[in-house]
Amino acid sequence: MRKRFHPLVCLAPLIAVALATAPASGAIFLPLDNWTIDLGGVPGSNNTQIQGVDRVHFNAINHVVVNGPVAPGSTVRIEGLIRATEFFDDDFGNAIPVAGLNGSAANTDSFELTGRFSTTVQIESVDLAGPTPNFTYRHRPDLGDPLSTGILELWLDNYGDPAGGAQASITNLAGYTDGLRFANFSDTIQPDIFGVQPLSDSPLPAGADASLFSFLFGEEGVLFGADGTDLIASGLLQSIFSTEQIRGPGSVAGNPELQWNVVFPGSDVTLSDTNFFAAGNGEAQISIVPEPSSLALAMIGATAMAGYFWRRRRQDQPNVE
Helix, strand or coil: CCCCCCHHHHHHHHHHHHHHCCCCCCCCCEECCCEEEECCCCCCCCCCEEEEECEEEEEEEEEEEEECCCCCCCEEEEEEEEEEEEEEECCCCEECCCCCECCCCCCCCCEEEEEEEEEEEEEEEEECCCCCCEEEEEECCCCCCCCCCCEEEEEEECCCCCCCCCCCECCEHHHHHCCEEEEEEEECCCCCCEEEEECCCCCCCCEEEEEEEEEEEECCCCEECCCCCECCCCCCEEEEEEEEEEEEECCCCCCHHHCHHHHCCCCCCCCECCEEEEEEEEEEEEEECCCHHHHHHHHHHHHHHHHHHHHHHHHHCCCCC
16 A cells, blocks of 8 residues: 655644744744845934844843742843944844944934833743753743833934934933834733743843844834835834843943933832843844735745655655555
8 A cells, every 4th residue: 555645744844933933923923134224214314224134233231120039930020221233244244334333422424223121021940950050931021010011112313413312321321212213112922932041149140031022113214125115114014033141230330220210210220139230232133024925925835845745755656555
């Protein structure tokens, strides 16, 4: 008897990939390559276009509050201010040269991309027995204090021009949230995203964090795809995914707690072993919703390939009586 091979078996890996890339809402999203940031709409801008962007690298000032002991069920709130340090092109494996990025305020072409974010995580497990004690957590923006709803807001500011805002710095935190706010995101309840933090004498020492934020609204004429499509006007922009290495307590120079309520009103900055500031650095990528026509073509191609391999298998396998 001949063993039959069904063509739909070839689609299983594609289905698995689709499920793996589906956020909590169930919508499929795809990472976007070669996007463009247009500074033309920024007050005082020199109309710079940053093309071929695949990801953005940034530095961050983080405020970390542990609600309770480092134990399952406890929540940790992270607030942060970010500033882009470079725009990266994966195709060539290097940073994209951009004149004026984080330049001197005395230069009229100096600009910055900054942001403000917050997220809440819940500790899932604590492992004290291994060679590197650690704990795992889930992102839970629905838990925590009244400020726990996660956000991500992004600004572009040509601070070198009189029409622009102030340059962001540790002594002027308000500079992180001025200029043109071009994109707004909400922290997504994503049960599939975990983080792992190593433990030491501190409640939350250096470690890694990953966050997924869903697009809410933004400014048209700033973000474009490789084909020139306005990602915000078209409704294709869906989310932004970021990863960050948090360097631990005491890694921030200066006293950000003195100005923190300017950018995070109502935040508790009573510093302690469980309430502290930490520096960080990371990267972010944006994702888009694929057009139905693109999905249809992908499925047609996958089905055709499945049928091809099915026929080849039938031709190559001898009959077994």
